[in-house]
Amino acid sequence: xEHVLLIAAGDFKARVARYVLTALxxxxxVALLVALVAVTDATRDYVERTLYKVYPxxxxxxxxxxxxxxxxxxxxxxxxxxxxxxxxxxxxxATEGRVVSVVGIPLRxxxxxxxxxxxxRLPASGGEAVVEESLGVKPGDILVVxxxxxxxxxxxxxxxxxxxxxxxxxxxxxxxxxxxxxVVPLDWLQGSIDAGPFVNTVLITVKDKAQVQPLYLxxxxxxxxxxxxxxxxxxxxxxxxxxxxxxxxxxISGAALTAAVITTFAVMSITVRERLREFGLLKAxxxxxxxxxxxxxxxxxxIAAVAGVAGVVTGFLGANVVKDVLLRMGINFDVPIxxxxxxAALGMAASLAVALIGAVSPMYKVARLRPLEVMQLWR
Amino acid sequence: xxxxxxxxxKIYGDGAARTVALDYVSLEVSPGEVVALMGPxxxxxxxxxxxxxxxxxxxxxxxxxxxxxxxxLPESKLEKFRxxxxxxxxxxxxxxxxxxxxxxxxxxxxALGVKKELALLRARVLLELVGLEGAARLYPHQMSxxxxxRTALARALAANPPILVLDEPTSNIDLxxxxxxxxxxxxxxRLTKTTVFMATHDPDVARVATRxxxxxxxxxxxxVEPPRREFKADMERAAAVYEKLRHVDELIGL
Numbered sequence: 001x002e003h004v005l006l007i008a009a010g011d012f013k014a015r016v017a018r019y020v021l022t023a024l025x026x027x028x029x030v031a032l033l034v035a036l037v038a039v040t041d042a043t044r045d046y047v048e049r050t051l052y053k054v055y056p057x058x059x060x061x062x063x064x065x066x067x068x069x070x071x072x073x074x075x076x077x078x079x080x081x082x083x084x085x086x087x088x089x090x091x092x093x094a095t096e097g098r099v100v101s102v103v104g105i106p107l108r109x110x111x112x113x114x115x116x117x118x119x120x121r122l123p124a125s126g127g128e129a130v131v132e133e134s135l136g137v138k139p140g141d142i143l144v145v146x147x148x149x150x151x152x153x154x155x156x157x158x159x160x161x162x163x164x165x166x167x168x169x170x171x172x173x174x175x176x177x178x179x180x181x182x183v184v185p186l187d188w189l190q191g192s193i194d195a196g197p198f199v200n201t202v203l204i205t206v207k208d209k210a211q212v213q214p215l216y217l218x219x220x221x222x223x224x225x226x227x228x229x230x231x232x233x234x235x236x237x238x239x240x241x242x243x244x245x246x247x248x249x250x251x252i253s254g255a256a257l258t259a260a261v262i263t264t265f266a267v268m269s270i271t272v273r274e275r276l277r278e279f280g281l282l283k284a285x286x287x288x289x290x291x292x293x294x295x296x297x298x299x300x301x302x303i304a305a306v307a308g309v310a311g312v313v314t315g316f317l318g319a320n321v322v323k324d325v326l327l328r329m330g331i332n333f334d335v336p337i338x339x340x341x342x343x344a345a346l347g348m349a350a351s352l353a354v355a356l357i358g359a360v361s362p363m364y365k366v367a368r369l370r371p372l373e374v375m376q377l378w379r
Numbered sequence: 380x381x382x383x384x385x386x387x388x389k390i391y392g393d394g395a396a397r398t399v400a401l402d403y404v405s406l407e408v409s410p411g412e413v414v415a416l417m418g419p420x421x422x423x424x425x426x427x428x429x430x431x432x433x434x435x436x437x438x439x440x441x442x443x444x445x446x447x448x449x450x451x452l453p454e455s456k457l458e459k460f461r462x463x464x465x466x467x468x469x470x471x472x473x474x475x476x477x478x479x480x481x482x483x484x485x486x487x488x489x490a491l492g493v494k495k496e497l498a499l500l501r502a503r504v505l506l507e508l509v510g511l512e513g514a515a516r517l518y519p520h521q522m523s524x525x526x527x528x529r530t531a532l533a534r535a536l537a538a539n540p541p542i543l544v545l546d547e548p549t550s551n552i553d554l555x556x557x558x559x560x561x562x563x564x565x566x567x568x569r570l571t572k573t574t575v576f577m578a579t580h581d582p583d584v585a586r587v588a589t590r591x592x593x594x595x596x597x598x599x600x601x602x603v604e605p606p607r608r609e610f611k612a613d614m615e616r617a618a619a620v621y622e623k624l625r626h627v628d629e630l631i632g633l
Contacts, residue, residue: 002489002494002495003486003489003490003495006478006482006486006489006495007475007486010475010477010478010482011477013477014476014477278475278476281469281473281475282475282486283458284432284434284461284467284469285461285462285467285486285487285490285534286458286459286460286461286462286463286465286487286490286538287458287462287486287487287490288455288458288459288490289454289455289458290455291490371434372429372434372435
């Protein structure tokens with residue numbers, strides 16, 4: 001084995017510049033892969049965690065119309081399987097050309113959604129609202145909101161006094177999650193839009209998670225006009241979105257890794273062609289094909305290891321740098337990107353795979369080399 | 380017999396491109412003989428050397444090297460067989476460019492499983508044998524052609540092979556170095572009874588041989604004992620170096 005290392009090390013020293021370039025090509029592909037995976041993972045985790053925070057219910061019953069009676073909410077609270085049941089109104093509206101989501105929630109539970117107050121306070125009476133910072137208002141401002149959902153279905157104008165401003169859910173880093181929430185007391189909203197003792201959303205938590213599915217099925221069966229969601233179904237949707245995102249990112253990093261395969265192939269082909277004389281000589285001396293091949297594999301593995309480590313480190317640091325740059329540019333992408341061991345495993349595996357795929361054809365040439373043919377060419 | 384060829388033929392190509400490189404050649408060589416193959420270009424000298432060195436297989440016939448029919452060995456076993464039994468000195472110097480002289484010489488030993496330190500120790504003694512004790516750490520590009528050829532000879536001797544195959548060993552070096560190389564071949568043959576085959580065009584070089592085989596169109600025409608030339612080899616010095624080698628070989632178990 002020592003002679004294999006001697007051959008590998010000797011050649012490596014002789015061609016270090018070329019091999020550094022190869023490692024660079026592989027490293028860029030690996031860095032891109034690791035960066036994209038790290039960003040996707042961090043974003044998904046952040047969205048999931050925030051979903052748990054803002055939607056701490058196991059089951060959500062939702063109707064397009066405000067037609068779920070409050071007594072049903074009471075009945076659900078009395079159900080042995082149910083821990084809590086919260087009836088709210090969730091409707092869309094507009095203010096100064098911007099779409100807002102108006103949420104009516106009982107005053108005693110106004111903090112149900114883990115409101116993160118930036119300034120001011122929570123509403124204490126009808127006509128007061130806590131609004132999302134994305135609306136750009138401050139405590140004391142009057143906000144006029146037109147809503148279209150009501151018992152009568154006609155347009156209504158709500159005039160609310162802003163008493164508090166809350167930080168955006170998910171920090172508003174993706175437009176779709178910028179809800180422009182306007183949270184008001186439920187009874188005031190019901191009165192303002194003539195909804196009566198009805199809500200259109202019920203958020204339910206269960207005592208035992210094993211009860212989620214039976215309750216979900218019972219609600220679906222009982223309220224055929226309403227839509228029933230579970231926390232898991234929302235998370236599944238998030239997972240689907242990120243799976244699609246991953247597919248796009250895979251194509252991007254796949255292109256970079258393919259370029260790295262081509263670079264490795266080109267470099268190793270040139271190297272093998274240059275070394276044919278030497279390989280022929282080594283074989284003529286009696287060094288076996290397996291040992292010569294092994295020396296090439298050692299070199300390729302060394303290139304892959306260096307590229308892998310550099311790629312993993314650069315990818316992870318790069319993702320954080322890009323995040324900082326985006327934040328400085330005013331793009332709200334404040335997602336904590338944490339290092340996970342599987343990034344290192346993924347990066348190293350990708351690096352090794354790229355290097356070996358790129359080198360397989362040149363290595364095959366080495367394995368098939370017959371010393372006499374080379375020596376005859378040499379004459 | 381060190382080498383026995385029986386009705387060996389080697390044919391390249393077919394149809395119009397058919398070339399008979401060896402045509403039913405038979406030859407028996409005893410251990411310790413120095414056989415010079417002479418003849419015009421294309422007469423089959425190198426083909427014969429390659430077949431003896433187990434680098435090539437005959438189209439037909441039997442080739443016994445150190446009692447083993449090398450035509451029947453699979454490629455993987457041929458590699459090890461070459462390593463242990465045949466030292467090959469090429470026409471050009473053929474050193475591995477990125478290895479030092481001592482590393483070049485040690486390489487076959489390391490391939491045989493000898494530890495690096497011991498392999499390098501034997502390599503340095505062999506370099507002393509060929510008069511290059513001060514050049515152990517030099518790379519090929521730092522050496523003259525003659526030094527490189529002497530290093531290549533040391534490498535051919537590295538694994539202590541019973542057979543040395545030399546393909547025009549002095550054709551690319553100056554007269555002084557050629558004389559040194561031939562003197563070394565003479566010394567090695569005398570001290571170790573190594574069987575030597577060499578292809579050459581030079582009748583003067585052939586005088587180091589104990590037998591000259593003339594070849595033409597793939598056939599052996601004549602095998603004669605040439606008048607021996609006395610080489611200015613320092614047998615006493617060489618014997619002392621070989622004594623050192625014996626001590627190293629005891630350590631290595633070669």
